[in-house]
Amino acid sequence: MSIAIYPGSFDPVTFGHLDVIKRSSTMFEEVVVGILSNNAKHPLFTVEERKDMLEKAVSDIPNVSVITFDGLLIDYMKAHDISVIVRGLRAITDFDYELQIAQSNRKVSCDTIDTVFLTTSIEYAYLSSSIVREYASYGTDVTDFVPKHVAQMLKNKFNN
Numbered sequence: 001m002s003i004a005i006y007p008g009s010f011d012p013v014t015f016g017h018l019d020v021i022k023r024s025s026t027m028f029e030e031v032v033v034g035i036l037s038n039n040a041k042h043p044l045f046t047v048e049e050r051k052d053m054l055e056k057a058v059s060d061i062p063n064v065s066v067i068t069f070d071g072l073l074i075d076y077m078k079a080h081d082i083s084v085i086v087r088g089l090r091a092i093t094d095f096d097y098e099l100q101i102a103q104s105n106r107k108v109s110c111d112t113i114d115t116v117f118l119t120t121s122i123e124y125a126y127l128s129s130s131i132v133r134e135y136a137s138y139g140t141d142v143t144d145f146v147p148k149h150v151a152q153m154l155k156n157k158f159n160n
């Protein structure tokens, strides 16, 4: 079975993430979206909120599921027999960090885990969760960046 995991913070999920999820869902039998729950970045949304918004956003893709994990990604993967990580690459600025994580995950997993990179579609190359949070905090319409239900959750969060 070819199962891949697409891990991230998803705080919140954006159209850039959804683009990677949709494209990877055509490449693997199953794609598991893994939300890191013990995130040192102090996320805006709770892990339950992020899971809820992601589940709604991928509800029309039958081979995609959403889970939360804490601790090491490779430990979750070993426990669930998953050997491929999917990550999106937006620009060269992502590359150093992603290469470092991919190579260390491969080393620590004794070469049992590989990372597959999808280059982000050009229309989402500038997009990030932090940019969305910043605009939304000032009450700017973010429906070009995130699904409508996520934009509403941002409005509720920032009371705007």
Ligand code: PNS
Residues within 6 Å of the ligand: 007, 008, 009, 010, 036, 071, 072, 073, 074, 101, 105
């Ligand atoms: O969306 P993000 O914040 O760029 O995602 C980063 C993530 C969650 C993929 C990465 O931090 C991760 O895998 N964390 C889990 C802990 C882990 O396995 N660490 C070892 C590699 S950094």
